[in-house]
Amino acid sequence: MxxxxxxxxxxxxxxxxxxxxxxxxxxxxxxxxxxxxxxxxxxxxxxxxxxxxxxxxxxxxxxxxxxxxxxxxxxxxxxxxxxxxxxxxxxAVQTAEPVSSAPAPPLPTVREPVIALAGNPNAGKTTLFNAITGMRQQVGNYPGVTVDRKEGLAPLVGGRQARIIDLPGIYSLIPSSPDERIAVEVLAGLRADTAMPDMVLAVIDASNLARNLLLATQLLDTGLPMVIALTMVDEARARGIPVDADGLSARLGVPVIPVVASTGEGLLRLREVIGNARSVQSVPWSGPVLEDHDRIAEVVLHQARAAGRELSPASAKLIAWALLGEGDFTGVLGLGAIEPLIVAVAQARARWAASGIDPVLDDIARRYAWIDALLAGNAPPARRLARDRIDAVLLHRVWGPAAFALVMWGLFVAIFTLAAPIMDAAEQLVLWLGAKVGALLPDGLISQLWHDGIVSGVGGVIIFVPQIAFMFILLAVLDESGYLARGAFLLDRVLGKVGLHGRSFVPLLSSHACAIPGIMAARTIPDARERLATMLVAPFMSCSARLPVYGLLIGVFFVHLAPWQQGTIMAALYLGGIVTAGLVAWALRSTVLRGPSSSFLIELPPYRLPSLGEIARVTGRAVRAFLVRAGTIILAFTVLLWAAMTFPRLSEDQVAAITAATPAEQVEPALQQASLEHSIAGRTGRLIEPVIAPLGMDWQVGIGLIGAFAAREVFVSTLGVVHGVGGDDQDTTPLAHRMQEAKRPDGTPLWSPLLAVVTLAWFVLAMQCLSTVAVMVRETGGWRWPLIQLVGMNGLAWFAGFLIWQIGSRVF
CATH class of the missing domain: 2.30.30.90 (Ferrous iron transport protein A (FeoA))
Structure with missing residues (x-):
């Protein structure tokens, strides 16, 4: 060896x-x-x-x-x-002595009781949350951070309701990442924006009891009223793992209810038992480290009383964990002088050093020794599982990367091919609806706004909903099945070569849906440099907002290709963003963000059949968010852009002069062109035209690029307005035809396959999302890195477009 x-x-x-x-x-x-x-x-x-x-x-x-x-x-x-x-x-050797507990005080009746849902990642916590709350959910962020905040209302027995807080997944009460810290702060009642939980509903994976019970023992130590939901019992039974909920309950001192959230098994019993939570009074795994934690907690309580603050024993214990585990005194700020706490912590550490105690291992080893005694004889029989046979292929040295590449390629081809007929139907529906409503409107500005602004703009974006829906469906299938964790395993070495963390895979993949949740997901990366590098390159991943742009340009200028070839072009665009992100990350980690790589630990969950309900929820939430954006931001910008491209209008003298100087058959196009150039938008486009002209773009395309800074998909609606202004009010010709007919001042076509390639490259590389900039400002704590990101990405996009146009226009 x-x-x-x-x-x-x-x-x-x-x-x-x-x-x-x-x-x-x-x-x-x-x-x-x-x-x-x-x-x-x-x-x-x-x-x-x-x-x-x-x-x-x-x-x-x-x-x-x-x-x-x-x-x-x-x-x-x-x-x-x-x-x-x-x-x-x-x-350490332990016997499975039972935990001593007592009935917890009844849940409050004058308000909705608050229940914290806590558990390890991959323990089935989100599935349980969805099952007990149904559609009564609110998804947002904790103020000041972008960690997901999920709350919902769950019915209890007797017609009452409880507010359920779905905490981020944690392995321990000593956090190692920002999202874990949020979970601990909520449990400790240290967040002003979130009420302290009245009880904890701990989610324990029955197929992985030993690892999950570590967190359960720590939660029991806090003394918070607690009930345990034993999830994945169907998987445990299938693997031959005994599920003795009553035995666990007798030893842990709190109710333990087996549930299968996906089928509803045990949920009624869980609702009945929530009102019968118990609080722990003493634990059998106590040792020198835990005893010192309790001493520090008493000092914290004393300081709180002296400062006139109410603090629960559970809060004091969690604060003590932070003090002794991390040296974090944030939780005791406002409790008056902290010198007594500093002295108490120093004395505890001195006692450990004098006794040769490793504070990291002693407490955890005692807990695992008790857990091992508790689960003695419960080990699953040794046999080759289905996951082993699947992993033998999907994680193979040769077939694994090939399968991963095939899955990613298939993802993009499927998005393009499956959505195409639905998009065609949606386009016809939008055109039909536009014509029907337009026929009811009087001629004039209102009719022009409807046809040239709303139908051409918002309607041109809405037809891409099927593509976005299919992307989220397929990503949810990969996530729910357990394959995404395998992707991190396969790509960690590659990511490490460019200075990123293996956990960067999930934020970067999430960014293909939207860079904002991708940047949020980077909070799970413990190292600050790797986290920042991941956030800086996340917008290079082609998000769903780019899909309408990609779909439009590929569908218009590469329509002669087969669907699988069009899908391959789209896959190449995504791959281009990924490769660029890797190169930029390597440059950052080799220079301004230089530093050693941090640790990489990720659980490889068993393969599971995706939950149709969860897929529907994820997809529905994404589509709803897109439609809300289409109905608010995109609609508002479309109306503003239409107004900017309509006003000020040409004077009668200007119209007469153009009419007199233009052949009769060209009067209408000439007036349309002159009106657009005379408008506010036209003048703005002319202002930036010298900057984008070397890329083959003119002022009309420039208007679209400006609009895209609100949201990238606004580019499509802007083009719909640009190429629809001034035409026949009843003309509902699809945008693709209008783009093909658009001309430059010299009569040559405005759009060409080469300009489409330049525009695609721009949208792959450019930073054009103000919402992402705002999140970056919040995440990085200032404007420095967001501005560097904004200037750097747009500069890189301009340089790439310049090379493509200058070389391509000379070769083709």
Missing amino acids: PIITGPGVHDGRERPSLAGLDPGESAVVGQLVGPVSIRRRLAEMGLVPGVTATVERLAPLGDPMEIAVRGYRLSLRRDQAACLILGNAAH
Whole structure:
């Protein structure tokens, strides 16, 4: 077995580590070394001394590695595996003594009780939240941050309702990322925007009990009233894992209700039991570290009373975790002098050092020892699972990357081909509706606004709803099935080469829907430099707002190609954004954001059949958001652009002069062109024309680029207005035909396949979303990085367009 050096070097001697094992080999973890943050997260994931880990496979590029531990699969990099020194270990031994608890106070009746839904990622928390709240949900952000805030109303027995807060997924009450910190702050009642929970509904995955129960033991320590929802019981039964909810309840001291949220099994019983939560009084896994936590919590409570503040014991305990775990004194600000707390923390750490106690491992190891005793005999039978057979192909050194490339290519081809007939029908419906409503309007400005502004603008965007819907459906299928985590496993080495984190895969993939949630998802990346680099390159991913632009230009100028060829062009556009993001990330991480790579730990969940309800919810939310934008932002900008392209109007003398100087058959087009040039929008387009002329664009295209800064899809509606202004009020010719007929002043066609390629390149590379800029300002805490991003991306887009036009116009 090879010897791994680096973190595995201890006391001057090279020692074997998990990183040296080959696929199929197993070993016992004897010691954890390395930085505190890595040791803590490895321990939280169940890798404590005495546990056996098996290397399942290596990623196609040799890193990261997939290991099996405590009945689940974990992906980690070799440098992290090198922190796991192999050998026999004198680990904590526990018996599964029951937790002592008492009935919690009844839920409040004068207001809606607040229930926090807490659990590990991939534990079925969101599915349960959707099942118990139905459509009574609100999705927003916590003020000051862009972490998702999901709340909903759930009916209880007796006709009452409870407000459910779906917290971000956490592995431990010692947070390692901003979204985990939000969850802990909500539980501690430290957020002014969120009421402290009256109880906790802990979500525990029955098919992965050992790892999930660590968080449950920490939640029990807080003393918050608690009920446990045991999810995934159907998967546990299928794997032969015993599900003894009553036995767990007897040992944990709180109600444990088995549920299958996707089918509704156990939900009625869960609603009945929520009012019978229990609070823990003492726990059997207590040790020196936990005892010192309780001492610090008493000091926190004393300080709060002295400062005249009401603080619950649960809040004090969570604050104590932050003080001792991270040295974070944020939670005690406003409690008067903090010197007593500083002294108490220093004394606790001195006691640990004098006793040779590792505060990171001691408490977690005691908890896992108790969990191991609790679950003794519950280990699933050793057998080859269906996921192993699937992963043997999808994570294979050769077939894995090929399958991933095929899935991504198929995604974009499917979006283009499946949506095409629905889009055609939607276009005809928009044109029919436009003609019917237009026939009821009197001639004049109102009729022109309807036909040339609203129908041409908003209608031209709405027809792309099918493409957007199919994109979200397919992304939701990949996410729900568990394949996205495999994508992170396959691409971590590649992302590491350009200085990004393996977890960057999910934010970057989410950015293909919209850069805003992609930037939000980057909050799960613990390292600040990697997080910032991910946010800076996320807008290079082609979002759903670009789809209408791509679909229009490909559909108009490459209409002679087969659907699969058009889909391939679209896939190439997405690939171009991905490659550019990688190059820019590498440049950033090699210069201004230089620094070491952080750890990479990601659970590889079992494959699951996607929930049709969840797919419908995700897709419906996305389509609804798009239609709301179309009905508000796009409509408003379309009306403003129509007005800007209509006023000021030509005077009678100007009209007469143009009419006298133009052949009769060309009077109408000449007046239309002159009216547009005379308008506010035309003058603005003329103002920027010298900048975009080297890209083959004229002032009419420039108007579209300006409108796209409100939202990229506004470009389509703007072109609809640009090419519809001044024409026959009843002319509902589709935008594609109008673009093909548009002319430059010298009579040559305005649009050509080459200009379409330039415009596509611009939209792949340019930063044209003010909403994304606003989120970047909030996320980075200022304007510096958003302005660098804005100038850099648009400068790169201009340079790429310049090269394409200047070379292409000379070659073709």
